[in-house]
């Protein structure tokens with residue numbers, strides 16, 4: 001199990017959705033030993049154009065940031081890290097472009113195969129993904145083991161929750177949440193906030209970092225991280241300014257990155273949910289699924305989605321406290337959905353409104369916990385913390 005944790009944690013550094021690069025992944029020009037980042041992708045640019053060797057029909061049309069999301073999907077589906085297909089990934093000697101690794105060549109064929117299966121059998125709907133067959137293994141299994149047949153039934157869940165009869169209506173669960181936080185009037189009085197704390201990795205990897213969230217109603221948000229003990233790691237930033245979103249990972253592959261495609265939709269949703277009264281309006285379609293148990297707590301499962309499921313948000317509300325304890329957002333790629341999970345704990349009141357003082361973030365390639373020490377409400381927020389990071 002430890003190996004599994006390490007592998008995921010190491011892979012994390014290189015993905016666009018990664019929270020903080022634990023391992024520096026950078027393009028190094030060997031001559032000067034200088035880190036050279038590729039220029040940021042232009043708005044609307046495709047992966048096939050931006051990258052040097054991206055050729056599959058379904059992946060080359062993605063935005064460069066959604067393409068990296070797809071890399072996370074295939075990595076997770078096979079239980080790999082980036083270096084299983086890309087030589088040197090996770091070190092300064094990485095080579096993303098080369099096809100020298102057989103597994104990368106096989107993976108490209110599999111991308112085409114997945115597209116063909118879905119087209120021929122499921123009218124182009126994404127019924128089959130890498131995970132459907134691989135389930136975290138590079139070589140899919142073929143037969144059920146008999147002790148599994150008579151053991152616990154599999155508890156994996158489909159992305160789209162089925163509507164469950166007899167559950168409270170969506171509006172009731174969302175209203176109870178707003179009430180539990182302090183009520184609509186108190187929430188509406190929060191126009192901005194600044195949260196400061198520390199973030200810690202998992203399993204001792206990652207080190208302590210300063211963690212800050214800046215938020216301005218109704219939909220601006222900036223999350224910043226720096227390592228006081230390792231200034232060489234630079235400053236990480238994830239911002240959404242109401243229109244555009246950016247990620248800065250100074251030592252990862254992409255430097256300062258313009259979010260585009262599904263990645264931008266996800267960043268916007270995170271920013272809107274920084275002000276929870278905006279939750280209801282954030283999706284046109286809502287449904288309540290079967291109840292579940294998370295961290296020993298019984299929860300209502302409420303799911304919102306856009307037309308065409310370009311963005312799915314699944315919200316888990318504690319049945320006792322009515323507070324949100326988990327939020328999972330998913331955006332599509334042609335080979336499976338990118339999932340990002342955020343857990344909320346330790347709610348405390350600031351200015352009459354409850355805020356979670358502990359967040360956990362889980363991505364396909366890494367996870368992270370932040371502990372908030374202080375939240376200041378209705379303080380001026382530096383616009384530079386919400387826009388394109390100048391780092």
Ligand code: HEC
Pocket residue numbers: 011014015050051052053054055056057059060068071072074075078080081082083084085086096097103104105107108365
């Ligand atoms: C299972 C194999 C596999 C894994 C694991 C994998 N990739 Fe890839 N990667 C590919 C394939 C295949 C392509 C080319 C896709 C195409 O042609 O459409 C590619 C292309 C790329 C490119 C484009 C490089 C260029 O300029 O042509 C980048 C960047 C990249 N991958 C990053 C990553 C990152 C980051 C990870 C880890 C999160 C990762 N990959 C994990 C198979 C893999």
Ligand code: HEC
Pocket residue numbers: 074078103104106107108110111114128129130131132133134138139140335
């Ligand atoms: C319909 C089932 C199915 C789907 C869907 C599928 N695969 Fe596979 N994949 C297989 C099988 C079966 C093998 C093993 C073939 C063999 O035994 O040589 C395999 C092998 C591989 C291998 C080689 C592993 C090794 O060590 O030799 C890679 C890499 C791979 N798949 C990547 C992917 C990726 C990436 C996707 C999604 C784009 C995907 N596969 C989707 C069935 C599937």
